[in-house]
Amino acid sequence: MLSRDGEAVVRQHIPRKRFGQNFLNSPGVIRKIVAAIAPRPGDLMVEIGPGLAAMTEPLLEALGHLHVVEIDRDLIAGLRQRFTPEQLTIHEGDALVFDFGAMGADLRVVGNLPYNISTPLLFHLATFADQVRDMHFMLQKEVVDRMVAEPGGGEFGRLSVMLQYRFHMERLFIVPPGAFTPAPKVDSAIVRLIPKAAGELEPCDGEVFARVVTAAFSQRRKMLRNTLRELIDEAALVALGIAPTARAETLGVSDYVRITRALSAD
Structure with a gap:
């Protein structure tokens, strides 16, 4: 009561x-x-x-x-x-x-x-x-x-x-x-x-993953080759099967994991 x-x-x-x-x-x-x-x-x-x-x-x-x-x-x-x-x-x-x-x-x-x-x-x-x-x-x-x-x-x-x-x-x-x-x-x-x-869970470095995702969505209208250029170049994106001209919202979670793994392997 x-x-x-x-x-x-x-x-x-x-x-x-x-x-x-x-x-x-x-x-x-x-x-x-x-x-x-x-x-x-x-x-x-x-x-x-x-x-x-x-x-x-x-x-x-x-x-x-x-x-x-x-x-x-x-x-x-x-x-x-x-x-x-x-x-x-x-x-x-x-x-x-x-x-x-x-x-x-x-x-x-x-x-x-x-x-x-x-x-x-x-x-x-x-x-x-x-x-x-x-x-x-x-x-x-x-x-x-x-x-x-x-x-x-x-x-x-x-x-x-x-x-x-x-x-x-x-x-x-x-x-x-x-x-x-x-x-x-x-x-x-x-x-x-x-x-x-x-x-x-797809293994990846959590801090790098967060940095990639934050950068990708920092300017939604821009292509990944621009938003991620400080992290990964166009050739590396192509090698991962990701179009540099794509925008952040078109990628799935697994795509961001692949980018993260590539960066962590460098």
Whole structure:
């Protein structure tokens, strides 16, 4: 039960733009998200940005114990009034710098991610993929569409390549603005990320791979012979079966891996 003090926190809390706060308020959507996550007793799970505990409570009912990462001290006060330490372990701080690796193996990560930091947060979380079982996030639909996009379209970009290299991803369903308070101006979507097994990963130098992908997409309208000229020459691209006149969005993840391997072999 929520105490009077806890109710006051919920009632009085004003969503803060600097934290990108949009709170879920639709019981039907919450049930659908929790069903997609399918929490089980004993799962090691961390929720990023629990906010007013819309998902926290039903997750706890299934799990028994949950970790959360929250930056807003007012919201943390409400969580402490509402849940016991045996139910909820609260990690106060910024998810962008939080060490998810310290939590242990077979970690499940969930959350309604702030739109204003979604891309850097996804890249940060990807660094812990070896210890993660799965991740389920609510994100701006446009971001999810970019994550799962196929090569050749305008939505396919750096985010697509970097995440598709490391994860299997699936857009599950769309969430309308009316499911939030305050209502955002755009649709949201739920996405599932499952880390690829070691045998599925194409070996390559991660730092070089990131540098290649970043350079290729730095100027989308330019050909690879221009965007990658500081890294690899046209003859080397041709030798890899990649047209120097191609643009970044036309290459698949495997193409970027081949470029990376060629550079690492030099």
